[in-house]
Every structure is written in C-alpha cells, then in structure tokens.
Amino acid sequence: MTRVLELSHITKRFGAVTANEDVSLHLDRGEIVALLGENGAGKTTLMSILFGHYTADEGTVRVEGQELPPGRSRAAIRAGVGMVHQHFALAPNLSVLDNVMTGTEPLWRLRSDRAAGRAKLVALSERFGLRVDPDALVSDLSVGECQRVEILKALYNDARILILDEPTAVLTAQEAESLFATLRQMTENGLSLIFISHKLHEVMSASDRVVVLRRGCVVAERRTSETSREELAELMVGRKVERPARAPAVPGRVLLEAVDLSLHGKGGASLHDVSFRLRAGETLGIIGVSGNGQTTLAGVVSGLYPPSSGSLSVDGRAVTRHTVPDAIAAGIGRIPEDRNAEGSIGDMTTWENAVLERIWSPDFSARGFVRRAAARKATADILARYDVRGASVDGRIRLLSGGNMQKLILGRVLEAGPDILVAAQPSRGLDEGAIAGVHARLLEARGRGAGVLLISEDLDEVIALSDRIRAIVNGRLSPAIPAGRANAQLLGLMMAGDWSAAERIEAETHDAL
Amino acid sequence: MSVLFDILGSVGMWEAVLRIATPLILGTLGVLLCERVGVLNLGIEGIMAFGAMIGWLTVYQGGDLWTGMLAAALGGAAFGFLHALLTVPLGLSQHVTGLGITLFASSFAYYVFRLAVPTASSPPTIDPFQPLSVPVLSEIPFLGPVLFNQTAPTYLAVAFVALIAWGLYRTPLGLAVRMAGENPHALDAQGIDPIWLRIGTIMAGSALMGMGGAFLTLSAFNSFFPTMIQGRGWVCVALVVFASWRPGRALLGALLFALFDAFQLRLQTVVDGVPYQLFLMMPYLLSIVALIIMARRARVPQALMQPYRRGER
Numbered sequence: 001m002t003r004v005l006e007l008s009h010i011t012k013r014f015g016a017v018t019a020n021e022d023v024s025l026h027l028d029r030g031e032i033v034a035l036l037g038e039n040g041a042g043k044t045t046l047m048s049i050l051f052g053h054y055t056a057d058e059g060t061v062r063v064e065g066q067e068l069p070p071g072r073s074r075a076a077i078r079a080g081v082g083m084v085h086q087h088f089a090l091a092p093n094l095s096v097l098d099n100v101m102t103g104t105e106p107l108w109r110l111r112s113d114r115a116a117g118r119a120k121l122v123a124l125s126e127r128f129g130l131r132v133d134p135d136a137l138v139s140d141l142s143v144g145e146c147q148r149v150e151i152l153k154a155l156y157n158d159a160r161i162l163i164l165d166e167p168t169a170v171l172t173a174q175e176a177e178s179l180f181a182t183l184r185q186m187t188e189n190g191l192s193l194i195f196i197s198h199k200l201h202e203v204m205s206a207s208d209r210v211v212v213l214r215r216g217c218v219v220a221e222r223r224t225s226e227t228s229r230e231e232l233a234e235l236m237v238g239r240k241v242e243r244p245a246r247a248p249a250v251p252g253r254v255l256l257e258a259v260d261l262s263l264h265g266k267g268g269a270s271l272h273d274v275s276f277r278l279r280a281g282e283t284l285g286i287i288g289v290s291g292n293g294q295t296t297l298a299g300v301v302s303g304l305y306p307p308s309s310g311s312l313s314v315d316g317r318a319v320t321r322h323t324v325p326d327a328i329a330a331g332i333g334r335i336p337e338d339r340n341a342e343g344s345i346g347d348m349t350t351w352e353n354a355v356l357e358r359i360w361s362p363d364f365s366a367r368g369f370v371r372r373a374a375a376r377k378a379t380a381d382i383l384a385r386y387d388v389r390g391a392s393v394d395g396r397i398r399l400l401s402g403g404n405m406q407k408l409i410l411g412r413v414l415e416a417g418p419d420i421l422v423a424a425q426p427s428r429g430l431d432e433g434a435i436a437g438v439h440a441r442l443l444e445a446r447g448r449g450a451g452v453l454l455i456s457e458d459l460d461e462v463i464a465l466s467d468r469i470r471a472i473v474n475g476r477l478s479p480a481i482p483a484g485r486a487n488a489q490l491l492g493l494m495m496a497g498d499w500s501a502a503e504r505i506e507a508e509t510h511d512a513l
Numbered sequence: 514m515s516v517l518f519d520i521l522g523s524v525g526m527w528e529a530v531l532r533i534a535t536p537l538i539l540g541t542l543g544v545l546l547c548e549r550v551g552v553l554n555l556g557i558e559g560i561m562a563f564g565a566m567i568g569w570l571t572v573y574q575g576g577d578l579w580t581g582m583l584a585a586a587l588g589g590a591a592f593g594f595l596h597a598l599l600t601v602p603l604g605l606s607q608h609v610t611g612l613g614i615t616l617f618a619s620s621f622a623y624y625v626f627r628l629a630v631p632t633a634s635s636p637p638t639i640d641p642f643q644p645l646s647v648p649v650l651s652e653i654p655f656l657g658p659v660l661f662n663q664t665a666p667t668y669l670a671v672a673f674v675a676l677i678a679w680g681l682y683r684t685p686l687g688l689a690v691r692m693a694g695e696n697p698h699a700l701d702a703q704g705i706d707p708i709w710l711r712i713g714t715i716m717a718g719s720a721l722m723g724m725g726g727a728f729l730t731l732s733a734f735n736s737f738f739p740t741m742i743q744g745r746g747w748v749c750v751a752l753v754v755f756a757s758w759r760p761g762r763a764l765l766g767a768l769l770f771a772l773f774d775a776f777q778l779r780l781q782t783v784v785d786g787v788p789y790q791l792f793l794m795m796p797y798l799l800s801i802v803a804l805i806i807m808a809r810r811a812r813v814p815q816a817l818m819q820p821y822r823r824g825e826r
Binding site for chain 2: 108109
C-alpha cells in the first residue's frame, strides 16, 4: 500500500471557534475513505485546508510524500488533488467543455487548443463511464450530470486523489447508487478517494475505511467491514441516537380523498388517474424515485396547481378553488421538498419567514398593517419550542443550517395546527440527530389526529413512519400495503412498477383498513 | 417620400454611419469586457469625457495624434483601476461607484481643460485624423467611400471587435474572463484569482472607453467642449444588453444606432414644421424598441454585479 495523502496534526481556528483540532488522516492508493461527521463537525473545513482554500494554523499536508505549500489551490491541483464541491462550481451559461477547460491552459496562449481538450474529455468520460455531451450548456444538464462534469473537471486536471464533499446531498437515490459504482471503478484505475458524508448507509456501503469527526476532532477510525451502522451513529453523534418508534395508528374519518387525479406537465412530471384516501391519525407514505410525479402530487394537494381532471376533497368537501391560500385555509400544511427555494426566502428575516404563510390571518395583521410584535413573539415561541439553534428572530434565515431551517419550517406549519400535513422529502440533506427530531414531530402530528401524507425516497424513513405505503411510478400510484408487510425487497418491486404482490396484499388487508 | 429615398441613397449618410458608430463601438466593447468579467461600469460616460479631453490636450500640447489616443487609453485605464478597486476588492455597489466615477471624471476633465486653456472664449482646435483611403477598395462605387474612406481610429475600432471576439472565445484568457463573470468560485477552484482578473479586465475595458471619447476630439471634431459626450456612454451600456454580451452583435448594434442618428440628422434639414428635437429623440426611441426585441433572449452573465469574496457564497 502506498500512502498518497497524509494530513498531520491540522489545527484551524476561526476566531474563538476551533474548527479542527489536531486532526491526522491518511489515504492509501486505491482506497475509498469516508469522512463521517454531523453538519458542523469540521469536515468541509478540513478538506478546504487540504485543497488550499484555507490556511491551517498548525499541521502539514503531504501528497505522495511532498509537503504542499499552505493556502494555494493551484499547488494542490498540480500535486494531483481534485475537489468536487457540494455546491457545484459550474457556470450554467457555458458549455461542458468550457467549464472543464477553464484554467487548464497557460493563460496567455493566443489560441486555446479545444480539439485536444475535447479529445481528452471524451476519452476520460469513456474510461470512467461518465457520459456527458461536451457541447451541452451546463444549464441544460440534470443535477446528476452536473456532478459528472465536476468529477470530470478534477480528472481533466489529472487528479489522482479525489475529494468529494457530500456528493449525494443533491442526488436522487438512483443517481447516488450509480455514483458510488463509478467511484469504485475509479479506484480500480488507481485513484484514491475521500468522500465526506453524514449518511450512514452510504458510508457503510461505499467506503473501505471510515474516519469519524466530531466537533473538529477525529474520534474514531474503523475499517468499514469491522464496524456497524449503530456503532458509527453513536460515534458520530456522541450519544446513542434512536429514531422514534411509531405507535399503532388509530385511523379516523377520511380527511383527504383523491379520485382519478390527472395533471400534465406541471411540477416536472405528469399524474395519471391517481386515487387515494388519507384518514385522520394515519400516515400514508408515498415512495418513489425522484421525477415520478411525487412533486406534482404534493403540488396539487397543497394548491399549487389545479388538476386537469379528477377531484380532490378535503374532509368530505370537494375542493373547487385550487390555490395555496385556499389550501392553507382548508387546513393543509406543507413541508416543501426544496426548503431553500420553496420553503424560505433567504434574505428575509426569520420572523418574516415564520409568519409569511399566514400573514393575512388576524393573528399577524390588522387593517393592512403587519402586527410585528405578535409575529415576533410567535416566532420566538417556535424557535424555543422546536429547538431551532443559531437563529435570531431578526436575523436572515439564510444563515440557518439545513436541519435548523427544517425545524423552523416544521414549527411554522405545525403551529397552525393543520388537519392534513404534506411532508415532501422532510429529512433530505439532514444529519442523524436532525432526522430523529423531524420524525418525532411528524409522529406527534399524527398522534394529534392529523393525516400525514409523507412523500419520500428513503425506504427506512417510509417504513419507520408510515401506516400504509404506496409507490409512485410514472405518475401512477400503486396499491397500498400496510407498513407491517413492507420490506426493502417488496418496496423495490413496487418502485420498479411490479405491483402484483402489492395487489395481493392490498386485497388481503383491505377489510382491515 | 422621395426625400427619404434621397437620404437613404446618399453616400454621405452611409459614410457618416461608420463615423458616428466608432465611439459607440469602442465604448460598447469596453462595457462588454467589464460586464463579461462580472462588473457593471457606469463610469463610462465620465471616462469617455476624460478620454476626449486628455487625448485632445496631448495633441494640443504638441503630441501627435496617436500619442493622444494612447493618453486617452491610459487615462481610461486609470479611472478603470479606481472603479475596479472600489467594486472588486472592496465590493462596493457597482451602480453607485460607476455614477460617482462618471460625475468625478467629467468634472475633472473640465477642470484640467480649464487649467490648460484658461482664457479662450471659443474652444481651440487641433488638426484631427484625416480620412485614410484604402487603395483599390475605396474605388468601389458606393461601398468604397462608405467603408474604406474612414479615419484610422475607425478601422482600429472594427479591428478591436474581431480581436475581442477572438480573445473571448478562442483563448484561455478569454475563457477565464467569461468564467469570472459567470462563476468566480469555479475560477478560483481552478487556481486563477478572480480578483486580479477582474481588475485587469476592467482596466482594459475602460481604456477602450477612453479611446472612444478621444475619437470625438481627435477625429469626429477637432476641439473639446465639456458636454460633448451627450449620453453616448449610456447608449453603450444599453447596446451591450442589445448585443447579448457578444462583440459581433455589439458592432451591429452600434451601426444600427448610428444609422438612426445619421438618418435623423439629415431629416432635420429637409423636413419643415416639425421641431428638430423630435428627430433628436428618434434614435433613442428606436433603441428602446430594439432593446425590447433583442434583450428578452439575452443570456446575462450570472455573476454580473455580484462581488466575489473568497469562501463565501
């Protein structure tokens, strides 16, 4: 085993905050190391030091035995270190080839050798199975394709060591799987990889070795084959984390009923003849690979789009006006899929974000004026009750971490006491501790008698929270199965469109529901 | 009606188009460079005024015409450096800084002019660039005099269009410039410092603006007076949007505007009973219409007007 990378005794402080303390880490050739830690554990800081974005206060970085000068990304690139950022560093208006070639030639050349660049890019993408059209504009690419471009950028710079910062944060489950297959193939070609993650299942399935970081320190290092998910979870969080267990459901009256809902071309995918019932006090899980119509379904239920045919009734009354304010008035609460784009307005304050959905209610406005004091107080209550950390009532909401923003959104929705809760991908991008908190809240809402429509692509989450589960495939809903009969294999079949087993189970259990 | 055809058919009008377009071409290319690298430069109106003055003054003091052009370019670059310093490393508002530069540079230009020429009641003159007939080509009927009987800076301006188009799309430096205007973080991740690249490019763009101003005193006219820019700088800012940030279309836009202008100038002299101000208005009105049609499909540089700070998103 050749040691390709060695970080020794790295310490980095930002003012009074110590982001990394005496961190040592190594990487051997052909190895995949997972850097595991919760949000804020110092993973990204450490990798930014390695890549020269930050200068360490103490410690050294060696690549293949050579010490890297601190604070120079160019030196890191030359030494063969490539970084794939969590937020893609791509220019949407430029072509793939432009994005990849930027900064790879001497700046003062009179003519850029695009033919050679194209040939090299095509060769790399074939060798590593990263298919992408060199002339496509980046703005036309899917998220998964953008990530391929990011990886190709690093490979184009002749990277032998690749660092991926939370590579799956924005990917669908399928894209993530194919990414890890690609990474494995890359190690066979002699590359060495570090990926940063807080997701236990991908660390367990994709790494050779795990380094656990907590509060800026390395707390453990394990061979992946010799550890378990439970052990890693405990090491990462520093205490035992248990996701809350679900009490048996006490389903009540039908709160939401959809009959033959169809919609074409809104929210990214169509719906075809979707029918389902949601009762009070139960959670209906809708599982499916992204892009199969779940976003559209959530949009229709929460009033964003009117269906082109079919009907929707809330609490026995047919919905005639499909608008968001009407949906909110009818008691439908919404946890949107993309909390930054649809759930919050980054440059507005926490309190404005907290009350915006209900700004016309007499609680928060009177005679055309906002009741700021009442709104601030309500926000302060949410911050306290839902344990939103790092937020101030008057601070910009952009500054919140993903988990805390999700807590705030949950608080905002639940404080309104909705009868129906539409939760779309509620724990996407959150770390273990935050996921447990979100799950507890969703179960609490159900216990209070709300009907929860849970839309997720995480099998564990759906099985843990739902009473009944349907799969969504190409805009159609599968038969419902009780959660007690669900397992990964059956759900996999349902998500793939094979509903024969599910139909049998539904027929058997129909009377019970 | 026949009057209109007479105007449109006259060699004189078409010859004027390229002449009127020259400062617009230079100015538009200047703004285009600045915006492509991610910085709005509303200092152009003042930088053109300063370029016009310093170019004229250099020649008036005995320098030759090209030395005057060079002085205008250097003066433009100096104001560009000031603008870049305030907007790039300091990240100040680009609108406010640009307007400040315009106010400062135009007043400063007049101040220096008054220091140099304290007493004259009518502006003193210099010997400007003379038309340079390209052998053979200028003999072509109609097209010859229209295209190939211009002054040297006009040919230079057209050459700059090709040069900048090549530079932006065919060289590694041009790609880096475009990347700085689209996503400076990506540029930094590849080991190129967006700060210095922005400063340098803004200086180059501002040098072109200065030369555009100097064309007015060294070629189109032969003297300097403080109000001579007359909003040409603002027209350039609009033309860049019209051109969707592409050099070739910038040339087209400048020519189109110049055509409207040349046309209305002649219309003023032949149409009676209409206040001439109405004709003066025409090119601007038509520009707004053209802008509405063209700019809707424009691809704005994504990082335009966003100051870059390391490690911040």
